[in-house]
Amino acid sequence: MLAKRIIPCLDVRDGKVVKGVQFRNHEIIGDIVPLAEQYAKAGADELVFYDITASSDARVVDKSWVSRIAQVIDIPFCVAGGIKSIDDAGRILEMGADKISINSPALNNPELINALHDVYGQQCVVIGIDSFYNEATDQYEVYKFTGDESRTQKSKWQTIDWIKEVQSRGAGEIVLNCMNQDGVRKGYDVKQLKAVRDVCEVPLIASGGAGEIAHFTEVFQHADVDGALAASVFHKGIINIDALKAELTNNGVPMRKRHGLTAQAKGVNP
Amino acid sequence: MQRQKIVIVNTGCANISSVRFALERLGVEVEVSDDKQVIVAADKVFLPGVGTASAAMASIKQKGLVETLQELTQPVLGVCLGMQLMVASSAESKQGDIPCLSLMPGHVARMQANGLRLPHMGWNTVTHKNDDLFKGIPQDTYFYFVHSFAVPEYAHTLASCTYGSEFSAAINKNNFYGVQFHPERSGEAGAQLLTNFVNL
Numbered sequence: 001m002l003a004k005r006i007i008p009c010l011d012v013r014d015g016k017v018v019k020g021v022q023f024r025n026h027e028i029i030g031d032i033v034p035l036a037e038q039y040a041k042a043g044a045d046e047l048v049f050y051d052i053t054a055s056s057d058a059r060v061v062d063k064s065w066v067s068r069i070a071q072v073i074d075i076p077f078c079v080a081g082g083i084k085s086i087d088d089a090g091r092i093l094e095m096g097a098d099k100i101s102i103n104s105p106a107l108n109n110p111e112l113i114n115a116l117h118d119v120y121g122q123q124c125v126v127i128g129i130d131s132f133y134n135e136a137t138d139q140y141e142v143y144k145f146t147g148d149e150s151r152t153q154k155s156k157w158q159t160i161d162w163i164k165e166v167q168s169r170g171a172g173e174i175v176l177n178c179m180n181q182d183g184v185r186k187g188y189d190v191k192q193l194k195a196v197r198d199v200c201e202v203p204l205i206a207s208g209g210a211g212e213i214a215h216f217t218e219v220f221q222h223a224d225v226d227g228a229l230a231a232s233v234f235h236k237g238i239i240n241i242d243a244l245k246a247e248l249t250n251n252g253v254p255m256r257k258r259h260g261l262t263a264q265a266k267g268v269n270p
Numbered sequence: 271m272q273r274q275k276i277v278i279v280n281t282g283c284a285n286i287s288s289v290r291f292a293l294e295r296l297g298v299e300v301e302v303s304d305d306k307q308v309i310v311a312a313d314k315v316f317l318p319g320v321g322t323a324s325a326a327m328a329s330i331k332q333k334g335l336v337e338t339l340q341e342l343t344q345p346v347l348g349v350c351l352g353m354q355l356m357v358a359s360s361a362e363s364k365q366g367d368i369p370c371l372s373l374m375p376g377h378v379a380r381m382q383a384n385g386l387r388l389p390h391m392g393w394n395t396v397t398h399k400n401d402d403l404f405k406g407i408p409q410d411t412y413f414y415f416v417h418s419f420a421v422p423e424y425a426h427t428l429a430s431c432t433y434g435s436e437f438s439a440a441i442n443k444n445n446f447y448g449v450q451f452h453p454e455r456s457g458e459a460g461a462q463l464l465t466n467f468v469n470l
Contacts, residue, residue: 002386002433003393003412040457045393071291076414076455093320096287098416098455121321121351123389123416172389203391226392256393256412258457265406265462268296269469 003256004220004248005045005227006241007205008234010035012051012081015065019183019232029235033068039234040073043241045256047073048101048175048229050128051081063092070096080128086115093120101126101175104144107155107162110169117170127171131159132179133192140192143179159192163199174200175229178208183232185211193223205229213239213247220253273299274468277312279339280304281352282329285320285454289349292454296465306338313344314468317448319351323378323419324363326351327370339371345470346373346446350417353441353448354378362419374426374443381420383434388418396439396451398429403440403447405466411459413439413451420450 010017010032017029029035032049039047049069066079079092080101089100100120106113106127116125130143132154140159145151157165163174176196178189188209197204203226206219210230219228233239245255278289280302293300293316301308309315317339319326330336339346348356357376359367370378381390393412398404413431420437423430429440431450441448447467453460 001395002390005392067287070288071294074292074295074455074457074461076416076452093285094287096291098285098288098452119321119325122418123391124320173391201387202389203387226387259408259411259459261406261458261462262408263406266465266469268298268465 001254003045003254004225005205006043006216006244006255007046007048007227007229008039008044008241009048009050009207009229009231011231012049012065017235018052019235032065033072036069036077037072039241040075043245043256043258044075046075046227047077049077049079049081050101051079063095066092066095066097078126080126084109085112086119089116089120093124099124099126099173101128103128103130103146106166107142107144107157110165113166113169113171117172122170122172125171126173126175127166128175128177129159129162129166130177130179131192133189140195146177146179160195160199163196167201171202173203173205173226175205175207178206181209182207184209185233187211187215188219188223188228190219190222193219193225197224203227211238213244216244217248217251217253220248221251274313275311276300276314276316276468277309278302278316278318279309279335280333281317281319281326282333285318285350285452288452288454289316289318292461292464293468296461296468298468304333304335306335309335309338310342314470315342315344315346317346317348317352317355319349319355321351322362323351323354323360323370324365324368326355327368330355330371336371340373343445345467347467348446348448349454350450350452353450354419354421356441356446356448357421360419373446374441376421376424376426376438376441378419378421381418381433381435381437382422386434389416390418390420390433391416393456394431394433394451396429396431398440401428401442402470403442403463403466404429406462407459413449413453413456413459415451417450
């Protein structure tokens with residue numbers, strides 16, 4: 001049976017892993033490569049690296065760390081941030097990333113989704129969506145340039161409509177960042193994720209709000225997401241991935257087990 | 271014993287680096303090449319691939335490698351799309367069915383997911399027929415998959431996976447092996463499978 005995925009997210013700024021609260025006040029968590037390695041060993045099913053400065057700074061960012069990560073980890077990973085063209089995406093994939101995720105550039109140029117799909121295949125095209133619940137209008141609104149508070153702006157899209165749009169253009173997976181919940185550890189936005197799930201026909205990853213194990217159980221059981229992404233609970237050691245997976249398994253959520261190998265296993269012949 | 275020469279065929283697709291890095295983690299030397307002589311002289315050959323069958327076949331044809339690959343006699347491992355290219359034809363093309371390398375019979379069709387979401391993306395369990403390629407790997411071990419097309423179960427199926435319906439997780443005929451999952455991204459079990467292949 002296909003397992004649900006636990007996905008630690010590492011926000012990257014200037015080559016360091018950082019974490020902010022509601023996209024602000026970033027503190028440095030550590031170096032990328034050892035953290036990536038640590039999470040792969042700890043049982044993460046996949047990793048996401050968000051270069052949070054790239055889109056809002058409009059500058060060419062040094063992405064050599066992608067290759068250094070690909071060399072050491074043996075689980076899939078996705079890179080997001082500043083990918084504005086087919087060539088940008090190609091360079092990241094050639095360095096060893098399995099998927100690329102685009103957010104603001106897709107809003108600025110939706111045709112990019114079609115082009116990425118046609119050149120690299122649907123399986124590596126992830127669309128990240130920063131969605132904000134506007135209480136005054138009772139609507140979910142898509143935001144862009146969220147990596148830099150001073151430049152963050154509302155797009156013309158409502159979230160459900162944008163989900164339909166990106167799917168029709170060839171998105172292979174959607175990561176929904178629920179901005180109201182980000183970094184505050186009060187639980188995933190199950191209500192919004194359920195609404196999105198109804199229209200989302202590709203894998204859907206929940207992001208924003210994980211604070212305790214029960215939040216993961218809730219989002220898998222009630223919003224039927226394919227994966228749950230979280231940052232601070234893993235970075236700060238609040239949740240241990242093995243303990244999380246054991247609890248989810250007990251609650252009937254299918255999780256990848258690491259069987260180990262049998263006695264027949266051996267290394268490369270000399 | 272002399273060191274083995276492991277060659278990854280440069281299909282012009284994007285997951286070449288990750289396959290190369292995974293082999294380098296095993297301590298073997300690897301060369302990425304689209305040179306016929308280098309490929310023919312290799313002890314083991316990898317055929318990687320992501321993207322669409324039509325784009326990959328176009329690239330292989332343009333490099334003039336179709337016959338070279340068909341005539342290989344050493345162990346060859348196709349990974350993901352690389353595996354799909356090993357059979358006779360694929361439906362993954364805007365033009366309908368396109369011919370593939372025909373290293374063994376078989377047809378790639380859109381997955382019969384019976385209402386489950388596509389792409390089939392994530393870790394799923396694999397049952398295998400205890401071939402040497404799976405030595406040391408328990409039944410129902412999780413491997414990482416990302417695909418929407420697959421080879422249904424048939425005479426050359428070496429391992430199976432279920433997503434809506436059963437499909438070939440691995441195939442084999444003579445020296446040609448293919449895996450639908452990504453061993454280079456499947457943790458310890460994936461590393462063992464790559465090791466087993468290098469040891470064939």
